[in-house]
Amino acid sequence: MRQSDPTVPRRVDVSSLGVDDEITEEELLRRKEFLQFGSDDVANLVEIHNHARRYAKSVIEDFYEHLLSFEETRIFFEDPEVLKRVQNAQEEYFLRLTQGNYDLAYARDRLRIGAIHERIGLPVKAYLGMYNYYLRAVASRLIEAYESEPKRAWSAFLSLLKLKMLDIGLAIDTYISARERTIREQQEAIQELPIPVLPLREGMLLVPMIGLIDSLRARLFTEQLLAAVRDNRAKVVVIDITGVQAVDSKVANHIVQTVEAARLMGATVIIAGISPQIAQTMVTLGIDLGRIATVGDLQRGIEQAEELLGYMVARSRERPAAGR
């Protein structure tokens, strides 16, 4: 997990964030339609631009005072230089909100900002808190500005709300897509882990299976194992599945098939370390392991393999030598 460390990237390389291409013209249009954000909203927003210019600075100052009063958000803005820069960016954004022309460039800019905030680990609640604070502050300013025309203030506010919702949607998406990317990368890393096939003694192979076994990995495993049986002239293979968290029926069947294929090549397979959960799954799924030798743990598996190969392991001393 990424730590909330504000010292990390001062300036983020935007092209590497991968958000540039994630929104298209149609997608933006759909989002606007869904929010019922139309040309009258644009007109409403442009109309309050002059008011916005007046109140932008004070709203931002109030808001940062608010932010700095909370420990978990203060750590992001401890450097006064950063604070200054962020405040300027914020002001620019506030003014941009009432300048019309909410096109693709606008949306990409929002994605970029969202991605930067995700990068530095700013929590979503702080992000949403900012919108909340801003909307409330602007609402009261608008009511003041249009004291005689409450309807006008109200409709301008609603337009602003829609635009904000559009922005929030985009920003949250960058958070989600970043998380999803992390998950995807981790999954790929797990899947790419090769299953080692280790020659343990002459004629004996040890195969420790670890992690998530999916169909693809199971197939690779079969190829690898059968080739290793041939290349090492193995007679006994011990497969240790202590490190396997779960198996589904497909993978279990695959293991069974591998065992039988190895037998056709003259090798005996011993499966060691079936966890209680996996044992239960196998029984529930009705997978027949009747013809497969299974033992409790790896030690017993290796002992049995040695026995099959005719090895006799004996201690050379009564007691193991004391460690130095």
Place this chain on the structure above:
Amino acid sequence: MRASILKQDRFLIASVQGSMTDADLLQLREELAAGVRRHRSTGVVVDVTLLDVMDSFAVRTLRGIAQMIKLLGAECVVVGIQPDVAFAMVQLGLTLEGTMTALDLEDGLDVLHARHGGNAANYE
């Protein structure tokens, strides 16, 4: 193409060729049966290293050969099943149930020697 059958001591070694028709397989079965009888063999190794395809008929015939040899008082080991052939066979449910298998000719002969080691003296 016909399979070649070699006699080695008290064992017979049948080498199955890459291109065996069903008729060739059936002929192999007959020749092995006759060979075991004639040479009073105690074991047979069927080497299928060169086979890159094993269909259900071939598997059934192999199993038949093994059972037949057993009835004649000898033992049969199938050797040289290649990794991809082995896995393809298993996926088709052709597991050569009850037949001994070994990695290659050498291992196959070892298996036979091990099982008949006690009798070796009678032959010398």
